[in-house]
Amino acid sequence: MLQEESDLSLIIAQIVQKLKGSNLYAQLERQAWGSWEKRILKSLNSMCTELSIPLARKRPVGEQKELLNKWNEMGTDEPDLSLFRPVYAPKDFLEVLINLRNPNYENGDSLSFRTHLGLIQVPLKVKDIPELKELFVELGLTTGQLGIDDSTQVPPELFENEHVRIGQKVLTEQDSAAAQQYIRQGSPTALRAELWALILNISSHPEDILYYEQLKTNVIQHDLLVDSLIYKDVKLTASNDDYYFVFEDYLYQVLLCFSRDTSVLSHFAYNSASPPKSYIRGKLGLEEYAVFYPPNGVIPFHGFSMYVAPLCFLYHEPSKLYQIFREMYVRFFFRLHSISSHPSGIVSLCLLFETLLQTYLPQLFYHLREIGAQPLRISFKWMVRAFSGYLATDQLLLLWDRILGYNSLEILAVLAAAVFAFRAVNLMEVTSLAAAEAVLADLSTLKVMPLLQIFLFATVT
């Protein structure tokens, strides 16, 4: 009897704690996101006022025709974008995250958090290496991997051929769950496009193509201020990239439609953020006149187009490319620029990264901190972009295979830590933030799977 009672009270205590915790986090999230959202909107509105451009306007018929003709080569357009600036850049967002505080700190979830010396000051629960090894068990040393066991020195009979055969079988049977399990070991290049579509449950039915065409019509008929921001972002980032410059025109076709897609709003149901609202002119504050702006509720920031760019290596049919990107966004990418306590949210990823470094590479961590080069200041931009534009495309696709396979973004934090571990020797010798940045400036030669494997499975813990 006594045992039951104490069990019961333990359970109750846990439930209470959980409820308390969730309330706490919800509060935290709403407050933090609320003030960040206000800032972004303010920035957008002031740009609007300064440039005397409306947030949205209907295009005159002549302009509509012109745009329709140019639909496949919007990259050749040279609008004057000099007065536009990105609404925010990743480093602005980092500052917000750094200033997040847990109001109930004393009830803190882990004692060890008091000794956390990184930039993130929110005590979220993150995994340690033993737990990561359990999660990423298929990346272990004894399991075959694409990205390691398909290199030219390894005879294909040992792993690659069989792996390809299994992949083809999974596709024939259209088994989405099996595909997700399979892809943890990486996808063969020829099967990747189909596998991702299978895992994301994307199939191109006529209604999907029609939906995309409707969005396109929307773009033709209305001009949005965010369009200029999208143009600017593409011109600044993807157009200058060695791999993605070729796909510039596809990026406009996807992103302009994306910003008008109200179905994206539904992801806010599980995103603790809320879509930014604007009001019809003259009706400020009146809820009946509130609209979401942009229509999909997502304000692009500097580098946003890089979420789409790698996908162009896989899909060249615009409506398919669009669907895949949209699904990747509402499943994964949105977590990289909204504030939440989710384990795949950017806050958790930052904390995971810092904790891994501090726990397993303490000397390096302290050294960098000493010289004013907090590691997160360097790795943040990699994680926000899911490494797009930093890794070679084939490596990036192998990494994103695992994001899909494990349905988690935690691998981004692990890779970031693994990169630091890899370059530790050089980093120990630098004496400034700029020098540390220089050591980590070029990731284009890195092979991600060996790095991850060594960090997780071959480091003494």
Place this chain on the structure above:
Amino acid sequence: MAGKVKWVTDMEKSVLINNFEKRGWVQVTENEDWNFYWMSVQTIRNVFSVETGYRLSDDQIVNHFPNHYELTRKDLMVKNIKRYRKELEKEGSPLAEKDESGKYLYLDFVPITYMLPADYNLFVEEFRKSPSSTWIMKPCGKAQGKGIFLINKLSQIKKWSRDSKTSSFVTQSTKEAYVISLYINNPLLIGGRKFDLRLYVLVSTYRPLRCYMYKLGFCRFCTVKYTPSTSELDNMFVHLTNVAIQKHGEDYNHIHGGKWTVSNLRLYLESTRGKEVTSRLFDEIHWIIVQSLKAVAVNASPSLTSSTANDRILKYNLINDTLNIAVPNGEIPDCKWNKSPPKEVLGNYEILYDEELAQGDGADRELRSRSGQSLGPKASRLRDAGRTVLTTWK
């Protein structure tokens, strides 16, 4: 100075000079005793010309073969390929096999081409068979896209006609020689743009043929979207991929210069079209290169000017690997060298074709090892899936 290679060059290119210096080679002038001379095209001509030329001694190497201009001029290249094909046919070689419509099965890699003004009438006959076709005119002796233009009407090339009115005022020899080829107006496009391939091939010996392909070739993209529309035939930014041309386009971007590595291309093609098709494509590219070399057709002077920082690094490494193969171990050259270099020195080159290895097992091996690499699973794949496999060959 025992043992140090003595080098000369008449080209002030850092990618060359840095490579020579890092090997500790000694710079000399062309009047002194030299072992290695990296010559510009003009100098090569002089060295090998009948009047002003001289014989190289046994310890001297230069960077071009004497017959290189046979290979650079487009008209000579076309002549060589046509002649090569006829020779093989005469020998009864299986390589020269044709299909029912008279097309070569394995050697059909040059579009219909004529020399102008010499073949003008033949060309007109062909043109009239499909009057809506587009043809590309290329000056025989120029490079870097200079002087190229497209035509779709006979009137556009009137002055090459043998009996044109102008010829009575102008002698034949001052009419510049051109080749005219059927224009391939449905090229593979990426991102809607046309691109070409810049591949580096090193030929270390001709007899036996030993050649290497640099793994790090690249693709050059047009800045403008491709359109076969006849209204854009004059727009060279749509049709010609040469950097020298594209560099002057408004959209030319100096950070990446409109280039992809060949491995990017491979990744893209495998991802979007599948592995088999892509492997076959690359096999066929290698095949064309080897056959062209055999017919003696190579461009003499790749640009050593670097357009971007990445480009400079690429060319430095390219020259480095080239020198490691051509002058192994930094030893003084000896014309009696005949061994294949060991695998370790290849760097980023891979063996494209080694005639000695290939001849070991007879000519049928040559057909089966079309890719020029050592036999492996790829070698057994033949061109058209529909054709019967060559096991039926006698």
